[in-house]
Amino acid sequence: MFRIPNGIFEQYYEVVDSLYENENIGDTTNLITSSRTQCPNCIHGATSVYKTGGPIPFQLGVCPYCGGSNYINSETTEVIKLRTYTDKRKWIKVGNADIPDGSVQILGRITDLTKVMQASYMIFFPLSDWKYKLDSDPFPYGFGKKNFIAYCIKV
Numbered sequence: 371m372f373r374i375p376n377g378i379f380e381q382y383y384e385v386v387d388s389l390y391e392n393e394n395i396g397d398t399t400n401l402i403t404s405s406r407t408q409c410p411n412c413i414h415g416a417t418s419v420y421k422t423g424g425p426i427p428f429q430l431g432v433c434p435y436c437g438g439s440n441y442i443n444s445e446t447t448e449v450i451k452l453r454t455y456t457d458k459r460k461w462i463k464v465g466n467a468d469i470p471d472g473s474v475q476i477l478g479r480i481t482d483l484t485k486v487m488q489a490s491y492m493i494f495f496p497l498s499d500w501k502y503k504l505d506s507d508p509f510p511y512g513f514g515k516k517n518f519i520a521y522c523i524k525v
């Protein structure tokens with residue numbers, strides 16, 4: 371029976387891990403998560419009504435805090451390292467899934483999985499300011515499929 375000694379797996383992880391540690395390899399990625407919260411300043415009806423205790427009291431018309439939408443949009447940014455591959459020939463094989471044109475494959479650590487999945491979009495600063503969104507399910511890869519994840523993203 372063919373068996374791979376455990377040491378080889380560990381070496382592999384060390385090599386791949388070091389790719390992420392090296393500042394020059396792996397692209398700095400801003401993960402941006404948008405969230406929408408209810409305006410703390412108004413109660414929404416046909417016109418806005420001041421909510422007692424809100425930061426900007428008003429009497430009539432549109433709430434000055436949210437402009438009348440009754441929601442506040444905010445974004446949080448987290449910076450992680452991902453490797454990006456625009457050349458499909460260099461992609462990790464991700465089964466038989468159809469790959470849409472214009473996709474980019476990104477590789478990241480499994481420890482960043484939740485952040486990547488929850489991000490509204492990602493920007494590869496300073497390479498470009500295009501907003502990429504996830505375009506595939508996460509695909510675990512590597513020996514044991516437990517340390518790294520491949521994804522497809524699209525503008």
Ligand SMILES: [Zn+2]
Nearest residue numbers: 409412433436
């Ligand atoms: Zn408001």
